Amino acid sequence: MLKIRHPRLTCLAFIGPAVISLLTIGIGPLAFAVYTSLHRYQLTNLRRTPFLGLENYQTVLSDYVFWEAMGRTMKLLIIVLPIQIIIGIGIALLLHKPGMSVLRTLTRLSLVIPMATTYAVVGLLGQVTFNIKYGVVNQLIGFLGFAPVNWIGDPNNAFIAICFWDIWQWTPFCSLVLLAGLTMVPVEVEEAARLETRNWWTVLRYVQFPFLIPGLTAILILRTADTLKLFDMVFTMTRGGPGSATELISLMIQRVGFRGFDQGLASAQAIILLALTIILSQLYIRFFYREV
Amino acid sequence: MKVKPVLFSITIMLAVFAVATQASAWSLEEAAKPYAGTELEVVFLLRPGYEAAEKMIPEFEKKTGIKINIIKHPYENSLSEQVRDFVANGDLDIALIDLVWIGNFAENEWIVPVDKFTKNPDLADPELDLDDFFPLVLNAFGAWNGVVYGLPFDNYSGLMFYNKCMLKEAGFDRPPETWAELKDVYGPKLTKDGKYAFALQSKRNETQSCDSFARVLWPFGGSFLDQNFKSNLLSDGSQTGLKFRQDLMQYMPPGIVSYDHAETINALAQGDVAIITEWSAFYATLTNPETSKIVDCIEVSAEPKGPAGRKPALGGFSLAVASQADEKEQAAAWLFIQWVTSKANAKTYLELGGVPARQSVYKLPGVAEKYGYVNALVESWQEGVPEFRPRFAEWPQMTEIVQEWGTKIMLKEVTTEQGAKEIGSRVEALLKDAGYYDGKKPLAQ
Numbered sequence: 001m002l003k004i005r006h007p008r009l010t011c012l013a014f015i016g017p018a019v020i021s022l023l024t025i026g027i028g029p030l031a032f033a034v035y036t037s038l039h040r041y042q043l044t045n046l047r048r049t050p051f052l053g054l055e056n057y058q059t060v061l062s063d064y065v066f067w068e069a070m071g072r073t074m075k076l077l078i079i080v081l082p083i084q085i086i087i088g089i090g091i092a093l094l095l096h097k098p099g100m101s102v103l104r105t106l107t108r109l110s111l112v113i114p115m116a117t118t119y120a121v122v123g124l125l126g127q128v129t130f131n132i133k134y135g136v137v138n139q140l141i142g143f144l145g146f147a148p149v150n151w152i153g154d155p156n157n158a159f160i161a162i163c164f165w166d167i168w169q170w171t172p173f174c175s176l177v178l179l180a181g182l183t184m185v186p187v188e189v190e191e192a193a194r195l196e197t198r199n200w201w202t203v204l205r206y207v208q209f210p211f212l213i214p215g216l217t218a219i220l221i222l223r224t225a226d227t228l229k230l231f232d233m234v235f236t237m238t239r240g241g242p243g244s245a246t247e248l249i250s251l252m253i254q255r256v257g258f259r260g261f262d263q264g265l266a267s268a269q270a271i272i273l274l275a276l277t278i279i280l281s282q283l284y285i286r287f288f289y290r291e292v
Numbered sequence: 293m294k295v296k297p298v299l300f301s302i303t304i305m306l307a308v309f310a311v312a313t314q315a316s317a318w319s320l321e322e323a324a325k326p327y328a329g330t331e332l333e334v335v336f337l338l339r340p341g342y343e344a345a346e347k348m349i350p351e352f353e354k355k356t357g358i359k360i361n362i363i364k365h366p367y368e369n370s371l372s373e374q375v376r377d378f379v380a381n382g383d384l385d386i387a388l389i390d391l392v393w394i395g396n397f398a399e400n401e402w403i404v405p406v407d408k409f410t411k412n413p414d415l416a417d418p419e420l421d422l423d424d425f426f427p428l429v430l431n432a433f434g435a436w437n438g439v440v441y442g443l444p445f446d447n448y449s450g451l452m453f454y455n456k457c458m459l460k461e462a463g464f465d466r467p468p469e470t471w472a473e474l475k476d477v478y479g480p481k482l483t484k485d486g487k488y489a490f491a492l493q494s495k496r497n498e499t500q501s502c503d504s505f506a507r508v509l510w511p512f513g514g515s516f517l518d519q520n521f522k523s524n525l526l527s528d529g530s531q532t533g534l535k536f537r538q539d540l541m542q543y544m545p546p547g548i549v550s551y552d553h554a555e556t557i558n559a560l561a562q563g564d565v566a567i568i569t570e571w572s573a574f575y576a577t578l579t580n581p582e583t584s585k586i587v588d589c590i591e592v593s594a595e596p597k598g599p600a601g602r603k604p605a606l607g608g609f610s611l612a613v614a615s616q617a618d619e620k621e622q623a624a625a626w627l628f629i630q631w632v633t634s635k636a637n638a639k640t641y642l643e644l645g646g647v648p649a650r651q652s653v654y655k656l657p658g659v660a661e662k663y664g665y666v667n668a669l670v671e672s673w674q675e676g677v678p679e680f681r682p683r684f685a686e687w688p689q690m691t692e693i694v695q696e697w698g699t700k701i702m703l704k705e706v707t708t709e710q711g712a713k714e715i716g717s718r719v720e721a722l723l724k725d726a727g728y729y730d731g732k733k734p735l736a737q
Binding site: 043044045046065132133150152153154155158238239240241242243244245255256258259260261262 | 375379396496
């Protein structure tokens, strides 16, 4: 068998830039975050940075405000993710149907618009759309005869508003990933199934679904990570208010680290969040991922 | 004739003459000559006072050759932006200091005391006249522990803005004198048909701490801390004030906890609310036909009194020289700060939409008549409380605690007692950690 030898230097030259970038942008800041999480690291008092060991982690884990923020974040995840997947599958199935190619192309293109809009702009749009006096939403429900709803100023309604906005922005992503999965289904297998039965649910469950699993797993991992670190949209829309009604874990970390300037505590919170994200990703892969 | 006394007298006269000519010879152009070409970086906010200063800057640049580079930020970002810059030894040469940041900035030695420059005859304008600043304002905005670091630049007092037409329709020919009158007499009569008597901006940021929470403490005899730096929020005065605010909410628009300055000003300007207590700087917005529907109906007076007297909200910013700047930049920065806050420029600043802290400008003929808020402002600056909000280094962390629980109280998630207890215990833990209770730090706020 012919063995091809590559000079060591060539290998390093090819992978070196990527590794250096990863170390600089990813590993370096992470290592610094771990360092600060083990110290008292108050930006407004850097003359005193004593080693605290795990004290910051203890403070975080015993602070019910942290768990409340985490609870809100998980509540958001549990509400929006299934809705995004269900609507995403519906849109993907509609786009997968043969015929109306121009309309299908236009729809596929328009699905990109919400995803392409910057998070911060989405939040500002939300402020305007849900304004109690001037917002579009209250105008529309007014046409139906309902009284204006206090969206941003009411704790429950503000949470509903951010759920709605997240679903609006990321359902198209789910639909496009699932549509890609549907295109992987062998045409002849799908045709044969449709000859056997007219029931769309049977075709989806037994023929199409196995090909959707890789896409679904990717959606679960990516959307979970995105939701756990969701910040910009909520910050610009409600700033975590009213009260703490929409203070997600990322907003709490930003508040502690960049408004209270306690980088040590904020780093500990961020490391705990990272650990949680990794655990959830591993669980998704273990329980959901199957090769076709 | 005795020669020695004559020679002595002549020497004295010559010395006096030399000082007099030296003083009258000082000019900005001459003082700035060594610093021509220097570029200075400063953070400005998106507010009328800064726009006024921006319009004045070209004149300064032309006279001195010193370039001012402005980095604009909303208020919410300005502290973190400056802290990051100072910690990282960045580019800022001038510090913009909210009065609640002065302890933080001074203790971290990020700013330079003004006497470094006022003792330098090459840099000190003989017309500087620090006594011309309102003492409360200079002390609260620019000084910490008896040392002056900054000169007052963007200066506010809380004032009561009201729609006299709405009041007249409801049968009132004057604004409320007291908070109790506002709630018990004006509230019911002005709250009807989708209109509200009052709006108190209470959004969960510094607005909650200063505009909402602190505003109902002091007039009712309360305060954040007692003389031992322990929480005073469970005192009778503080609890009375916080409960008063809860009662007053029935006369405010729904969702008041999400109202920031823009929403509150807009509510008055659009005729939805009759009375607000807001910063003096917003007078320009309320009297501008482009931004206000009630230009012909707007009136201003001092904030209502409480049982403990009139204790209006106090806020504002000073400009100080950043210690991270090099000597040349420091000198140039001082020249700019001294110029933009000078007695000579106060009227220009006022006319362009700023609010100077110079007593002399408000005594000029016609000023009080032209600017309707002047009398109320001057009155407020006589009666204000310098520690309206504590100005020590721990305020950034303390305000986060107040903001969180202050809004929870308003949302009725906790009672005033529970909220006060929660704030108290967290703040005391913070202050203990900082060394206030074991003598490591003086009890200064």
